[in-house]
Amino acid sequence: MAVTRTFSIIKPDATRRNLTGAVTKMLEEAGLRVVASKRIHMTREQAEGFYAVHKERPFFGELVDFMISEPVVVQVLEGEDAVQKNRDVMGATNPADAAEGTIRKTHALSIGENSVHGSDSDENAAIEIRHFFNDDEIVG
C-alpha cells in the first residue's frame, strides 16, 4: 500500500468546543501524520467554492453558514492509503450511523455539525490541498 495524502478540516463545532487536540489525536492514533496544519476563518467565497459540488443540495446554505461561523483547522494528513484511513476514522456522515470509536460517533453533534471533513478520493485530495496550502507549507 502506498503512502498518500489527504485533506482534512476540523469543523467549527469541534474548534468551538476545544476539540482540535482530541480530534487530531484520533487521526494520529489511526496512523495518519499531520504534515501541514493551520487555523483559518473561511470566507463565504472560500466555503462556497470548496462545497460547489453541493450547490444544488437543500442544505448548501446551512452548510456554508456553518463553515464560516467560527474558525476551522485545515490539515494535510499523510499515511498508507490516507484517504480511506481518514474516512474510516471519521465514521459515517450522520453521527447516529457512525461506528463506535470513530471521530463522528465520539464528538459530532448532528449530520451538519459533524466535526470533520475528509477528502473522498486521491484526486479530490490533491485539489483540496492546493485550495488551502502552498507546497512550502507542507513538510513531510
Ligand SMILES: Nc1ncnc2c1ncn2[C@@H]1O[C@H](COP(=O)(O)OP(=O)(O)OP(=O)(O)O)[C@@H](O)[C@H]1O
Ligand atoms: N442532510 C444534511 N443536512 C445538513 N448538512 C448536511 C446534510 N448532509 C450532509 N451535510 C453536510 O455536508 C457535508 C458534505 O456532505 P457529504 O454527503 O459529502 O458528506 P461526507 O462525504 O461524509 O462529508 P465531507 O464531504 O464533509 O467529508 C457533510 O459532512 C455535512 O456537514
